[in-house]
Amino acid sequence: MAKSIISFEHVTKRYEDTEDAVLKDICFDIEEGKFYTLLGPSGCGKTTILRIIAGFSEATAGDIYFDGQRINDIPANKRQVNTVFQDYALFPHMNVFDNVAFGLKIKKLSKAAIQEKVMEALRLVQLKGYEKREISEMSGGQRQRVAIARAIVNEPKVLLLDEPLSALDLKLRTDMQYELRELQQRLGITFIFVTHDQEEALAMSDEIFVMNKGKIVQSGTPVDIYDEPINHFVADFVGESNIVKGTMIEDNLVEFVGKQFVCVDGGMRPNEPVEVVLRPEDLNITTAEKGKLVVKVDTQLFRGVHYEIICYDEDGNEWMVHSTRKAKEGSQVGLYFEPEDIHVMRFNESEEDFDARLESYEE
Known part of the structure; x- marks a missing residue:
């Protein structure tokens, strides 16, 4: 098991001029040498976590540990972290070398040491x-x-990145995602990256913390987050989703849109109300006779790698389908999916309860 380098223990942050807490009882562990992403909408508290780690902001309650040492009272300049800001905060009157060397000069390193470290950083x-x-x-x-x-260049143990790609155009942004990921792997240091872009988070991360309203609502690998969202917010925020209300009849059998379907979920109460998620790429258009659902094609847009097709069933439920084949608007078609494509979510289930249910069901 990898070594934990940063721990938050019941951290809360509240500003005097706001009624609600910005962070609410946050607990997590950051392991050494991994790429972490704090993902969530504006105002969810992800940048506040970054600022607390960096020492730019103080927690109202709780403890922060770095490499096993409590750092609540340690000033920013004494912490083994560095931050890359959204606007980069470069000095326009200095050239590249002097910008990179600035911190080393403050530390009063020798010219030879500065030269060596700056050139190595630029090479990386x-x-x-x-x-x-x-x-x-x-x-x-x-x-x-x-x-x-x-x-x-200051050889931090942790690098904090506060939405550093947001000002770049789409092509450059994609290129820089690859570069950042490769750089993190070359350096072997811990990256903590803040973004509201779920595609960016999925592409770059070893682990993702999905945040909403000052809380971490789910954490896990990109595959875990995408394939097993624990609630409506995560399913809707991370990727495109079709979400409908249903009833869990029993283990491996769920009812939605008036029909019963075999699924792979379990561990819930018989006839428990649930929400059902079907990702657009898991729905295949076929004939009405062969489909598990019958829908009418309403509109479609070409997205480059696929068509985004909007359909409606007879109850008025909207279904988004991603297909490489064009559909005929106004036509009646079937939607086919496999049992493992169905993901069932409990209402208001916490991540701890979700993990416990999954473990008990798998046993």
């Missing part, structure tokens, strides 16, 4: 040869790499 972010370039002459992606080089 693939900016060797750019050391004399002015910041104003750099592209958005290059500026981001300068900011990362300035952060890693």
Whole structure:
């Protein structure tokens, strides 16, 4: 098991001018050498967690541990973390070398040591040869790499990244996702990345903390989060979902839209009200006779890699389908899916209860 480098124990953050807490009894462990993402909508508290780790903000209650040491009272400049901000916070009057060397000069390292460390940092972010370039002459992606080089040159144990890709265009943003992931693996240090972009989180992370209204509502690998969302918020926020109300008749049998379907979920009460999730890519368009559901095609959009098709069943439920084949608007078609494509969620189930139910059911 990997070593825990950061722990939050019942951390709450409240500002005097706000009635509700920004963070509510947060507990988690960050393991060394992994890429973590704090994912959630604006105002959910993810940047506040980053600021508390960095020492820019104090917790109202609870304890924060770094490498086994309580750090609540340790100032920001004494913590073994560095932050890459959304606007990069580069010095426009300095060239690339001087930007990266700034922190080392503050520490009064020798010129030879600074030269060696800066050049190694620039090599790691693939900016060797750019050391004399002015910041104003750099592209958005290059500026981001300068900011990362300035952060890693101090050899932090943890690198904090506060939505550093948000200002980039789509193509560059995608390229930088690959670069950041590869850089983290090369360096072997812990990255904690903040974003509201669920595709970004799924693509880059070892572990994701999904946040909403000051709480971590689910944590796990990208596959866990996508395939096994524990509630409506996670299912709706992470990826596209078709969510309908249903009834869990018994283990492996669920009813929704007036029909019963075999599924792979269990561990719930007989006839318990539930919500059912079917991802658009798991629905296959077939003939009305062969479909498990019969729907009418309403509209469709071409998304490049697939068509996004909106259909409605006879009860008025909307179904989104992702298909590589075009459908005919106004036509009646069938939707086919396998039992493992059905994901059943309890109402208001916590992550702890979900894990316990899953373990007991699998046993």
